[in-house]
């Protein structure tokens with residue numbers, strides 16, 4: 435355990451039923467031969483099975499038990515379930531059911547994500563999100579999962595819809611790799627329509643289900659406070675990235691407004707189609723107006739508070755978590771921190787990051803905010819999308835040559851934190 439990280443004996447603000455969890459996603463651990471990403475990123479041709487989790491998942495799930503978590507968020511790899519449009523792979527379905535059964539036998543509550551960035555390749559080729567047929571295809575998959583998998587109450591339909599839209603349709607860095615605003619707006623409508631309809635399907639099969647999305651929230655700041663353009667960018671980014679989704683769940687209308695452009699309103703039937711709200715939080719982003727950059731914006735991570743930058747250059751900014759929890763509380767729903775974590779080789783830095791963010795959650799609880807769970811991202815080192823395999827978010831280090839897992843002191847610390855903060 436890290437020096438100075440021992441907990442003083444005191445009354446914890448965490449309720450007994452607080453969900454202490456870990457979050458993962460299937461593709462990042464196990465790859466998939468039929469997924470769009472497998473051919474998108476050449477790095478994956480050398481490590482198609484990534485950590486080999488699909489084969490050794492039973493051993494990996496034991497780690498959750500050792501940590502003492504009572505919840506586990508994981509995703510289903512759609513391209514394994516439906517490798518071709520007309521084929522359901524029953525063995526793959528049984529595989530994910532076994533994960534659920536093992537979790538239940540450990541008294542760990544499963545939280546299942548249906549869509550975590552990847553798609554079957556046929557979906558991306560024939561029915562990408564800017565085509566109307568995408569909705570029906572996603573709903574077929576959803577219904578198959580919800581009608582088949584047993585003993586799941588918590589469902590996340592989409593992980594980080596805005597990341598899919600920005601990365602896939604504005605920046606072009608992730609599939610389908612477009613830079614096309616009109617397509618992005620149609621895709622937004624189709625993804626959120628899918629969420630709304632999936633919400634109803636899930637509730638039809640599981641009346642007491644708890645359904646949400648996991649929304650990536652960040653804190654934004656102007657690069658130079660005195661610069662009115664930087665301040666304007668900060669305001670727009672905060673409105674778009676953090677608030678427009680929250681507003682749309684309250685009103686059924688997305689209001690998208692970028693600086694120097696007209697306001698776009700998109701109606702989608704998602705009003706109140708949430709039972710809780712999943713917040714993924716990692717960092718603060720500084721914004722600078724730069725007319726030579728895409729959309730006139732330059733993003734920077736600055737180590738202003740002295741907490742350091744992570745392995746992938748992100749600022750550590752624990753206070754920001756309180757801010758986004760407050761934003762999310764406008765929905766008047768239970769909040770789950772569905773992801774929070776740090777990429778670093780330095781386990782002590784991981785320990786500090788975790789403690790600082792859990793402290794923030796505790797302060798929010800004391801202030802009466804309704805946070806029901808905290809899910810650390812992530813269990814073992816994995817494939818970090820555009821950053822490859824060296825980002826190191828795991829509580830367990832993976833040697834990518836031997837694929838062996840090694841506990842870091844952050845794993846020991848998380849187990850300790852859960853135990854000590856769960857005390858009433």
Ligand code: BGC
Pocket residue numbers: 459462593594597650714773811818819
């Ligand atoms: C995503 C994860 C990713 C993590 C760290 C989140 O935005 O849901 O898939 O690994 O951030 O970048």
